[in-house]
Amino acid sequence: MLDIKNKHEKDARRRFADGMRDKLRNALLPIITLASIILIWAAAAAATDNPYVLPSVGRTVKEFFALFAYGEFYAAVGATILRAAAAFAVSFVVAGVTAFAAKKNQIFERLVAPLVTVLRALPTVAVVLLLLVWTNSEIAPMIVTMLVVFPTLFTNLENALDSVDGELLEMCKVYGVPAKKVLTKVKIPAVLPQVTRAAGSGLSLNLKLMVAAEVLSQTAVSLGYFLSTSKAYFETAKMIALVLVAVILGLIIESVFERLAAAAEKHR
């Protein structure tokens, strides 16, 4: 009896130690990667010894925090986020409707497939330049991000629609569950986690593309314009700081949507 108790205690201790080791490893690995990048950067900056080519880590961090003192910076970040969100919203709705229609109708799916393939192969830079001929620097980045993000969203949303369990739908049919209830209690909760994840990665991608398109379009009041002017004045540290801002914004968006998706699939 005592042996069994000791064995259980040993097993519990081992499981606790294994769990702690896993948690520690999961926390440490990203820190090691980040520290390695910073070390390589610091070494490269010291080797080049030229702040116009590669500024030091310290100088870049200083520039990063200095950005927050400018009112224009907030306006630029806000405008870029708004543009990205608006373009994403349009793309998301169109992709959602198209994916739904494609799932319902095979002919429509076949009609849409080549369009999705073409949009997936679009060279972003070339399209921005073309759009600048046809529109203006405000509109061009929005249209290009809509077009580039659409195929990814379409595929993700189509996959999300597949995640509705056919057996549950059959159960609802047998029991005569009203269509509205099937939609709100079965279908939407089934697709919500994947749709949320698709929205998170889509919005994050949209933001990155938006900054690139703004640089090319020279859009006034934008993160892209900030980057362009920094390049014109050889403010390399400021450029890296602005890139960091875009990376952090992307990470925040993905992290928020990932948490929302995890909450949506808690009991699935």
Next chain:
Amino acid sequence: MIKLIDITKKYGDKTVYEKFNLSLDEKKVTVILGESGAGKTTLLNIMASITDFSGEIQGLPRESRVSFVFQKDRLVPNLTVRENLLLTSENADVASALAKTGLSEYENKYPSELSAGMARRVAILRAFLFDSPVILMDEPFINLDPALKYSIMEMFLDMQRHTGRTAVSVTHDVNEAVYIADRIIVISGGRVVYDNPEVTEADEKKILAVLLKTGKTS
């Protein structure tokens, strides 16, 4: 009396039933046995109108008025036990039904938090709560360990006796069939090859012999 008249069902070139006829007694438990591929589940699907067929069913409304216990529990994962029961039976007294079946403490649990036995009990309770003249069951006690299986079969029989519902169950398991059935039917090649309207435990060997003759048995 539920009557299946001249039922014909084909899957492509394969004919499962050709002018098949069967009468089912009301308020009784009828168990249908047969080898794999004999068309047992197809017969339930025909009665539930979830597959196309030709022929007529009398004594059963054609659209969505049967209860069905599926092989898998088919509980909606994002809904609690209470919400699952209300999904199919909006006006049911769920709390009282759960109390009667000893499931009260699981009312607010999600399917992922239930054991296989508990999920099965909830699926059976859902069938009884739904206002329908007949309960169809497709291998309802499959993949349960023996003790749990018999306790769930007891729960089913208790509810069936109290509500007087007509039940039609299909299974491979002769032992299970004899335990719950008032009447046992063996189907083979799209027709009834054995029909015993008053089953007793003594019939088990006889039924096994019929099943051995028709093909495979469990």
